[in-house]
Amino acid sequence: MQMKKYILKSHPVGEPKVSDFELVTEEVPALKDGEILLESVFLSVDPYMRYKASMIPQGGVMPGQVVARVADSKNAAYKKGVHVLASCGWQSHVVGDPEKMKSSFDDSKDRLTILPDMGGVSPSLALGVLGMPGITALYGLIDLTQPKAGETLVVSGAAGAVGSVVGQIGKILGMKVIGFAGADDKVAWLKDELGFDYAYNYKTTTVAKALKESAPDGVDVYFDNVGGQIAYDVMLRMKQFGRVSCCGAIASYNDLGVPSKPPLAPAVQIPIISNQLSCHGFIVTRWMNKWQEGVLQLLGYVKQGKLKYKETVTDGFEKMPNAFIELLRGANTGKAIVKA
Ligand SMILES: NC(=O)c1ccc[n+]([C@@H]2O[C@H](COP(=O)([O-])OP(=O)(O)OC[C@H]3O[C@@H](n4cnc5c(N)ncnc54)[C@H](OP(=O)(O)O)[C@@H]3O)[C@@H](O)[C@H]2O)c1
Numbered sequence: 001m002q003m004k005k006y007i008l009k010s011h012p013v014g015e016p017k018v019s020d021f022e023l024v025t026e027e028v029p030a031l032k033d034g035e036i037l038l039e040s041v042f043l044s045v046d047p048y049m050r051y052k053a054s055m056i057p058q059g060g061v062m063p064g065q066v067v068a069r070v071a072d073s074k075n076a077a078y079k080k081g082v083h084v085l086a087s088c089g090w091q092s093h094v095v096g097d098p099e100k101m102k103s104s105f106d107d108s109k110d111r112l113t114i115l116p117d118m119g120g121v122s123p124s125l126a127l128g129v130l131g132m133p134g135i136t137a138l139y140g141l142i143d144l145t146q147p148k149a150g151e152t153l154v155v156s157g158a159a160g161a162v163g164s165v166v167g168q169i170g171k172i173l174g175m176k177v178i179g180f181a182g183a184d185d186k187v188a189w190l191k192d193e194l195g196f197d198y199a200y201n202y203k204t205t206t207v208a209k210a211l212k213e214s215a216p217d218g219v220d221v222y223f224d225n226v227g228g229q230i231a232y233d234v235m236l237r238m239k240q241f242g243r244v245s246c247c248g249a250i251a252s253y254n255d256l257g258v259p260s261k262p263p264l265a266p267a268v269q270i271p272i273i274s275n276q277l278s279c280h281g282f283i284v285t286r287w288m289n290k291w292q293e294g295v296l297q298l299l300g301y302v303k304q305g306k307l308k309y310k311e312t313v314t315d316g317f318e319k320m321p322n323a324f325i326e327l328l329r330g331a332n333t334g335k336a337i338v339k340a
Contacts, residue, residue, distance in 0.1 A: 001028045003093035006062050006320050012053050013257040015328065020053070021062065021090075021321040029095050036078045038068040038086055038094045038101075040317065042124040043338040045324040046132075046161075050253040062090040062320070065103070065132065067115070067123045078114070083123045085113040085131070090320050092340055104285060118299060122311075125302075128161050128335030129309040134298045135291060136247060136284040137165035137223075142173075143287070144280040145221045145243040149174030152215050154234050156202075157225030159186035161335040162247060164194060165298070166223045168307050171195050175221070178214045180207070180230060182330045189333060194308055207233035218242070226251045228266070235271035244279040254328060310334030 002025050009022040031037060043066045052063050070082045071093070078084070078098050087102040088094045094101070103113040115123050118130065128134065140162075141147060153170040157163040158179025167190065170177040179190045179199040190199035198214035200207075207230060211219065218239035224231045227249030235244065255261050272279060287294065301307035312332035314323035317340040327336040 001093075002026065003028050003091065004317060005092065006090035007059055008053055008056055008062055010058060011257055012050070014261070015254045016050065016053060016321070016325055018321045018325070023318065028093055031072055031074045031095060033074050034097055034099075035095055036070050036075050036098050037072040038066075038084065038088060039071040040066040040068045040088060040092050040094075040340045041083070042067040042127060043090065043317070043320060043340060044127040044132075045314075045320065045327050045336050045338060047248060047250045047253060047327065049324060050250075050328060051256060054256045063087070064089050065127055066091075067126055068094070078112075083115045085115055085126050092317050104288070119303065121299075121302065124311060124313075124335075124337055124339075125309065127337055128311060129165055129302065129307065130295050130298050132284055133161035133335060134165050135287060135294045137162045138169060138294050138298060139287045139290075140245045140247050140282055140284070141166050141169055141221075141223055144245045144282060145223070147173050147175055147221050150176075151220035152176045152178065152218070153221045153223065154178045154180070154211070154215070154219045155223040155225070156180045156230050156234070157248065157250065158190055158196070158199060159183075159333050160225065161332075163223070163225050164190070164309070164334055165307065167196050168194055168301075170221075172301065172306055176215075178211070178219075180210070186333055189310070202230055207237070211237045221245070223247060224249075228252055232266035232268055232271065235268055235275065235277060238271065238275045238277055240276050242275055242277050244277055246279050246281040250328070312336050314338045316340070 006021045012020045066088045068086050070078050085103040098112045101112040153175045155163045155166045159181035167177045177196045179196045180202045187199040190196040200210040222234050222244045225248045228251030323338045
């Protein structure tokens with residue numbers, strides 16, 4: 001039996017290319033006592049992989065979380081057929097001691113997570129609304145910005161895995177929610193199905209025009225998924241003492257590796273100072289201590305119909321690089337995943 005993995009062939013310059021990644025095929029080794037064979041079922045593609053692709057050594061396996069099935073087992077704690085959340089990276093199969101495997105995408109202490117029965121929802125949600133992006137949205141909004149009913153929340157990257165959850169939590173909390181996304185069908189989804197009060201295509205209107213209509217008195221909370229010009233334009237229109245959750249800066253990720261094009265950002269210091277903003281940068285793993293509690297809270301919202309989700313699914317493990325490149329181009333609505 002053979003297993004496949006994608007290694008980084010060359011550090012991307014600008015937008016990644018399929019040829020930056022190399023598909024390697026190997027024989028699956030025989031299991032030793034205590035070991036398990038994991039078979040990836042759903043694999044995550046995420047924006048952070050863009051800067052990981054500039055950091056990991058050439059020849060290294062691309063990192064990432066997967067939902068995997070225990071395909072064979074010589075370990076009584078991991079029965080054949082069980083689904084786990086694992087940090088296997090871009091690999092179709094992994095063999096090893098489960099005690100040494102991780103479920104998180106970084107070096108945190110958590111072990112491989114056996115996925116509980118989530119009441120009939122797809123296990124793939126453990127990569128999205130009930131996983132890392134969901135926790136990023138929940139705690140990145142609530143813990144860092146102390147949002148209140150009646151306040152105005154702006155979220156960029158609003159139709160993505162994190163942004164779509166942020167906006168809906170804002171609605172659950174009773175806020176006025178304004179989203180920015182890069183396509184008309186995304187904007188329609190935010191307004192018609194997710195209940196955003198306003199949503200705009202940032203490619204066909206300006207933040208200035210949009211916020212003049214939707215937030216004439218200013219913005220209380222900004223959840224920033226993109227950085228760059230959009231972040232600057234929103235921050236300029238925030239109320240005094242507004243709060244900003246600095247989650248991501250995807251607008252500049254593809255500048256990595258381009259010598260002639262260092263990442264550019266407008267001088268956000270001016271709106272930060274003049275509007276006396278509090279800006280909190282964060283990495284989601286700071287909430288490992290209350291991760292499961294957050295997942296249960298999100299699952300509760302899903303079951304009550306208060307939190308809707310979408311997945312953009314690419315079929316076939318071999319398409320991992322394509323799915324990743326398309327994510328950076330904005331082809332996904334909701335969570336981008338690959339079905340192996
Ligand atoms: N701090 C943390 O711990 C943490 C954790 C998770 C995610 N993040 C960050 O959160 C952000 C969203 O992540 P996600 O997983 O939810 O991804 P996502 O939003 O599902 O997918 C990325 C989206 O970014 C948008 N985009 C691409 N280039 C852009 C540009 N130049 N300007 C504006 N938008 C652009 C595209 O949508 P459009 O069609 O709308 O352009 C694309 O669909 C990313 O910046 C990510 O790095 C941070």
